[in-house]
Amino acid sequence: MATELLHTYMQDHHAGAAAGVDLFRRVAADHxxxxxxxxxxxxxxxxxxxxxxxxxxxxxxxxxPSMLKDLPARAAEKLGQLKPNRRFAERSPLSDLLELEALTIAVRGKELGFRALLDIGDPRLPRPTLEALVQRAVEHGEQLEKLRLRCTDALREN
Known part of the structure; x- marks a missing residue:
């Protein structure tokens, strides 16, 4: 039972990561x-x-990885682009902020997933690799937070 749960957990995080990569690519292209x-x-x-x-x-x-999980996660990322923003021909000033928040959430989820794998101490999963993945996720979160804070001006009244 625990092995099955670990497999499911890893597949779910893989699906989220696959969608996250797509989101990073889209934001990098659109910003x-x-x-x-x-x-x-x-x-x-x-x-x-x-x-x-x-x-x-x-x-x-x-x-x-499970294609049955990866494909819907990637599709959901694509559907997330269709949110109404009161602008039809251009990006909303909120787009940058919301996208950076979504990336931050994705990176935090990645960090938590790798921390959970560290916590279980499975001898098949090399601890130094997991520690490096956690550290990189933390660094990514810090870098995204700096960018996100620059975008909050869109919320200020002029």
Whole structure:
């Protein structure tokens, strides 16, 4: 039972990570600020590396990604673009803020997932690898928070 739960947990986090990579790619392509684009693009590349490492960990744990979970998660990310924002031909000033918040949530979920794998102490999962993944997620969160704070001006009344 515990093994089945671990497999499900890892597959669920993989699905979220796959959707997160798509979100990073879209935000990096759409954002107008060159610095934000560069940071988000780099974090997206590193998140894709983390996804490959996660797949290696899944193999070590005797499981693999589930297309039945990955595809709907990726589709949900695409559908998230269709939110009404009172603007039809241009991006809303809130788009940058909301997208950076979504990326921050994704990175926090990644961090929590890797922390949970650390907590269980499964001997099949190398502790140094998990510690490095947690640390990178923390760093990504800090970098995204700096970018997010720059976007809160959209909420100020002029």
């Amino acid at each position: 107008e600020d060159p610095e934000t684009r560069a940071v988000v693009s780099r974090i997206g590349d590193e998140t894709e590396e983390d996804l490959r490492t996660q797949e290696e960990l899944m193999t070590l744990a005797g499981t693999s």
